[in-house]
Amino acid sequence: MKLYLVPTPIGNLKDMTYRGVEVLKEVDIILAEDTRTSGKLLQHYGVATQMLSYHMHNEHKISDNIVKRIQAGETMALITDAGSPGISDPGFLLTRKLLENGIEVESLPGATAFVPALTVSGMPCDKFVFEGFLPVKKGRQKRLEFLKEESRTIVFYESPHKLLRTLADFKTHYGDERQVSISREITKMYEEHFRGSVSEAIEHFELKKPRGEFVVVLEGCS
Template identity: 50%
Template structure:
């Protein structure tokens, strides 16, 4: 049986010139296009004079529609999956059908292309060697708190998406949970009114307090700094006596010798000086 194939095709996040030649070739040659918003995608296809049958495929129907598309592929159809902007599967529908293709041993191909994550990350000037992308934060505070608890002590640069009507609330939330870290706010990337701002979170909150906010945002927040980590570690033992400090490390599973070494390093004292306080422990 000759199956068709699924193509996950990135589309421009703003500037239509950012579509790749390969993406255009795939869109011209597939049998049909599965689109997050058929009206939006029709504008894109019309711009490049591509005439294709469009099928709606979005987050509210992707579970059921994925199997429909799989059956079409089994019937020999080739299908391109696109979202409104960017790469399918990244904060957009796509991951479910990829999983089902793997389960069903269906051939699929992921094309490289536009994504706001890496564009914003490089614009930010923050550490690009390691980062964590968490997409849109949940709407409910209890769900947001779960995520921020996972992230607040991470050294990696943090990347979020945000919509204009939630930007103020999200900046306040980040400030109250992460402290006054540096942030790069990228708005309307690749579009006519693209704007890149680099602030502290306090400055960002002040800037947006009186602005009429429009556009889509990518927030790039610096990870937890080494100095902040050292200060927090210091705060844990500054209130302890040297004996208590040694006992604390022993309770964590260190030997007395290892505990003495760690305490000496923390307090910038000699091991022989710390040893005096450990004799009766």
């Protein structure tokens, strides 16, 4: 009668832990953000456990039913398409509901994109702020302005088609010379890291079209 939060590889399948595979084989049900994506991972590791679709569009609808099933004795694991459940991915809502009902939740350590991007950035990582994805519209400028005086290193996730817009916003709010480290496709074949000023980053990605998923590490206010 438990839920396991199981991280999955963010690119390289070898980053799946032995313990993670064991848990996925032993539970009664695997809650998967996208059963097609997760199916490839499970097939690779010979996991035959039944999957149930659980994602941001249905989590409010089915969370109560999952609570009842676990209370009835089932053990489940939650996985997302990549990385650790709850980190810019579904997981928080279900975890909170289970804890409110006295059900144990266990989180396994494993892959997540922002940690390697932060540690190779060359910026201070003893203290940092994880912002995830910025608001697309409502609240975006307010959030950027709120972070203007943040002295700790700031970590963002960004999609390829919004990267230049985000860098332009950094230039507007934080100036040309604020340093950034931008990592793409971490653990994958085309992993790359750009380090330089905001202006240099804009120039770089105007010439080289952004592709893949990005982690942007921004220098804190000095």
